[in-house]
Amino acid sequence: MLSPLLFDIRFPQGPLSLWVQAIWSAQIPMDQQGVTRRLVADAGSGILFNLGEPIRVDQEVWNEPVIFQSTNRQAHIIHLPTGANLVGVRFQPGMGGLLQTELAALEGNIGSWQSSEFIQSLLVQLKSILSVEERINLLDKAFDHVTSGSTYDHDPVVKAIELLQQSSRVDLLDSLPLSQRQIERQFQTRLSMSPKYFQRLRRVRAVLLALKMEENHVKLAELAVEYGFSDQAHMTRECQLIAGITPKRFMKSRLLR
Template sequence: MNLEFDILKPQRALAGYVQAIWSASVKPDTTQTVRKQLLSDAGTGVVFILQNEVQMDGEWHAPGVVLLPVSILAHQVCLPPGAVMTGVRFHPAVGYQLFGKRLEQLLRIQDVHPLASSALATFESLQTARSPSARISTLYRWVQALIEKYEPQYVGHIIDQPAGTLSQRQRERNFQKWLGITPKHYQRIKRVKHTLELLRAQPDLTLSELALEQGFSDQAHMTRECKQIARMTPKQFVRKRNL
């Protein structure tokens, strides 16, 4: 396979803040650009582009450190031959606390950014790392120090559990501040992602039964939601998986 992809899902202390730390590279001698459709998850992330330009949502980005906005829709990443990138994926609302604000679009870290000192030093270290495991270890140490420094509040219980000490209005205000969407919209994103992940693992599932099991009113409703949020229907998703 032309794409080498490695992923670490942190345990213990980091698990409440970080979904994954990953490394991706495309062999230099391949002739084709690797294209990947990434499902939306309402999370944010930091990407370190180490070698060659990489295309994200139709725009090419040179090597450097890029902060990702809240993922509301699926997006495409294109890695040309020789591309190397690595990154951290945060749980919903964590990025807001680390970045200092909710991002509306991709943001390249420059010298004046609060994270510039540590992020750009880590970028230099990553460029000398010669293996996926070395890159992931370097990023693990960076994000661990980042969490210790900024001490973001753990808000998973507010995001994923409607019943709690907050009123519905307070919860909606938090969602708007952190994610820019309503709790209902978040649940839609979460349901579509879970539905397509089930299809990825079990592509022979009957779509009509899957729709009812996942709480859609019918298969047509599931198809509309997937097309709107994941930018493809369940059938298209299965076909793409088999390419």
């Protein structure tokens, strides 16, 4: 059965990719039933423009036109009703709050996305655009422009995030020009989590992404070793704790769609 969800996504290239991991659109046509999806934790944050019906995340109704999604530390269940019409920007881990602070300094406001002239201008423009491609193009160009004057290529937190995404070894952080205590403090400030929790979260997410490919469904024990778990039972416990679902249940839910 085909999903009623109309979903489009773009992964920015070049300098913007340091700040933004994805720009996306999600719609449920008026003649289709709503859908419920699990949002896997990715340590990123986001900004969501709600141009349609209110949505529900876990048990909370979101009906504001502009919603800032704080750092995602655990899985959430999102329900998109008939008439849902969303477009959003997903920031790289640690970069959403940084951009918010920079915008506040430039505009002289209190630092909320809702009070940002830049964000409110985008909301007005998005409401007048019906084409999904044009909406994504607008956000791509707008965020590329606003971040073009800022560079964080040598930011130790960005470097730490890159190292932890590439390897399961936390000791690689010893190569950074910061003490362990400084790195811990920076992670808590920017991501609201420790480096070790970030590593656990990204490892679980990597496993679930791998399980979207059916050829991986028969080798859970091998996947556990490949992604740095001590064994399959360890992987199962971590997935249940962080994603709220075991690998086997995740596979079954994918096959039922």
